Amino acid sequence: MKKSLIQNFIQKLRDFTPLGIRQKIGPVIAFVLYVFNVYLRKKRKRPDVLSIPETVDLVVEKNMSVIRFGDGEISLIDNLTLAFQKTNEELSRKLELILKSNRDGLLICIPGIWEKLNGFKSYAYWFNMHHLYRHGHVWKKLLSYKKKYGDTNMTRPYLAYVDRSNSAYVFKKLFSIWANKDVVLVEGSKSRLGVGNDMFDSVKSLQRILCPPESAYDKYEKIKNEALKIDKDKLILLSLGPTAKVLAYDLFLLGYRVVDIGHIDMEYEMFLRKADKQIKVSHKYFNEINERDPEDCCDEKYISQVIAHIE
Template identity: 30%
Template structure:
């Protein structure tokens, strides 16, 4: 982008911020831990974590749905239960932008300020200004940040990898998520096993997923990448005494970093709901054997 275009974009952004500031008045600045602090809480306290992003907040309201997750009364009730929960072994994670915008690029600032413009007053009743929340961006550490330097990203990734260092992990993911396939994200784990779930509308078979997680997740660290279903699952597993972390998007963010991407781009072999284009979902042959060996169970779609 030419300097003149950058200047124009920056000028437009700050002009827009001033014009829309009244829409954000009354939306509190919540207490959200820095990414490093949140990861430390997960490790040292052996705490489960559930992440709320824009999709989870939209699904609190019956008129909204996501392309990959339909809405339902049960889903809304479960999401509200997670937000209101106060388990000692569980962290509710909010977007960092509910506390501060300083670490993010203009496009990300604009997107989240606009989200607050439209939804801030509606979601505020579900949140507690006195509470300290975890950081939902523990798994969104690259795209959207101003600082995309290799040193910062590697430092964050190495901190994240401490969560599963030398641990037996159970990954609960969508059919085309394929966490860690084709990269070294989980190379320091003791072992990796997987439960494969429907890539769309996973909450339809929530009870099957929950029961499978309990059956196969004993004495393991459970990592869930399954949209709003993972948000709910990690809370319910924490209630049952399991260690479960909602880690969705971590693999895609890491792949974007490895490719030095400057915007959200398709990744071969991965399903992406945040890009207009989609690369082939075929699994590269060199990774197929290890991936298939790691699968304990595939949960079928509900009719």
């Protein structure tokens, strides 16, 4: 995304500021801006974002397709590189297009972080505040104030929140999306969603297309061509970082129902363990705690579900 002169100046100033100083003054600036925007600018325009339960209910009741945007996608649009996806101009451009799209049957989800952040645990409170400080200008350029968005944390209803009373309901409702359906899951080769838990116990059938766990967009055409072999009466679930957004959108335009489920599996694992922080889970890639080389998985049921492996 092209930046204004002021944004370019701020970025250059930031680049020349020693990391130690940035780490001290960054949170202070972010907090001041947060207080100003939320408590003093009460008439400022805010995106209209459904709550997490409202989002899941809408998806289930209307059989909607879902594409979720978070800090990773916005960082790429803002020309930054992620640990698991390097900067790609074409990818960034497509992410912008999708975020601005408005199509019947497709729910675009964004973080519900535009009001008071008191409902978040301390780490998420400060993370979201800093995210808005760094990337708020990107959201402002791309969001519509006439549109209703879902909450991107529909698949992450547990760990970041003070009140977790809705977590069980949300997971149960999410799992009903694929209950008794033929499902194809497009995921990173080390993600292994649902292995070792009951997340997919209710499906009629489950097949998996395994993709590169990092920089998957480099293999986008191969991934897309494999996905196009899927029958349109099957539900496609995607957990493939920013690449999932582009693939989901392209498949949606071709008549598939697609649901971008992202980190749902690791969130569910944390819920089952009643964890208060992100922890390692055997056999599963988790970039957020730098678990990028988990042990191999020899589960026979999992192996039998793999219909394609793109390397």
